[in-house]
Amino acid sequence: MKKALLAAVLAVFATPALAQQAQSPAQRLDALDKRITRLEDMNAVERVQRAYGYFVDKGQWTQLSELFADDATLEIGGRGIFVGRKRVLEYMHGAFGPDGPKEGLLAQHMQFQPIVDISPDGKTAWVRSRAFVMSVGGWGLPLYEDEFTKEGGVWKFKRESGPFTMYTSWKGWGHDALNNTWPDKFDPPPDLPPSTVYLTYPAYWIVPFHYPNPVTGKPFPVDPVGAYHRPPGTPEQAAAREAGKLADGTQAIAEPPRN
Numbered sequence: 001m002k003k004a005l006l007a008a009v010l011a012v013f014a015t016p017a018l019a020q021q022a023q024s025p026a027q028r029l030d031a032l033d034k035r036i037t038r039l040e041d042m043n044a045v046e047r048v049q050r051a052y053g054y055f056v057d058k059g060q061w062t063q064l065s066e067l068f069a070d071d072a073t074l075e076i077g078g079r080g081i082f083v084g085r086k087r088v089l090e091y092m093h094g095a096f097g098p099d100g101p102k103e104g105l106l107a108q109h110m111q112f113q114p115i116v117d118i119s120p121d122g123k124t125a126w127v128r129s130r131a132f133v134m135s136v137g138g139w140g141l142p143l144y145e146d147e148f149t150k151e152g153g154v155w156k157f158k159r160e161s162g163p164f165t166m167y168t169s170w171k172g173w174g175h176d177a178l179n180n181t182w183p184d185k186f187d188p189p190p191d192l193p194p195s196t197v198y199l200t201y202p203a204y205w206i207v208p209f210h211y212p213n214p215v216t217g218k219p220f221p222v223d224p225v226g227a228y229h230r231p232p233g234t235p236e237q238a239a240a241r242e243a244g245k246l247a248d249g250t251q252a253i254a255e256p257p258r259n
Contacts, residue, residue, distance in 0.1 A: 056109035065089035069156040078181030080190025108134040126210040141166040166201035
């Protein structure tokens, strides 16, 4: 019995070693190079995501816009979609004014919990992360599901999507919770309407995950997507099931229409 168990254990540990021996030195170096490139890509993508927050902090809007690809999209809250790097800068200047910090302005944009994934071909990446915003307007809690593209060896935003989970005044969410999903009252208007309709705390909306469960490998069930204002199983929640879907029935995180 002990011999059989020992043989099984040795077989388990011997298999990877035999597999490595079966590879030529060139194959092993190629595999190692791919792993290193993937790790470097993950680090570079996370740096771009974090740099976005630091540029927001001090109103560095031109530098922020340079993080975006020429045809990238930006969607903050429920304000609609801005298409293209130039429109990203136009929106930031319209919302917050010229570049640079201003007396009395507070817009700290702290980011946490990044989960980075790289496509097999190494040309596309995704990040899910959370931000905690402390500003003169109050507190905010956006959740990002962003897409990146690699152009000329440099990672850039392809899609920046930041729906709010919660928004409140300085008194805090325990005192009052404010909706923050309405269209802005200032110019410029968005190029496209919001990709989804949702409500902030105390309502809730599950932002679709770009990745499956890391343990089971099963995708997170994102259907039904909706802007829920009542617990699951209630008639009100059932009626809200369609509120967060696009007109064609696709998920809210889908590529926005271009026509």
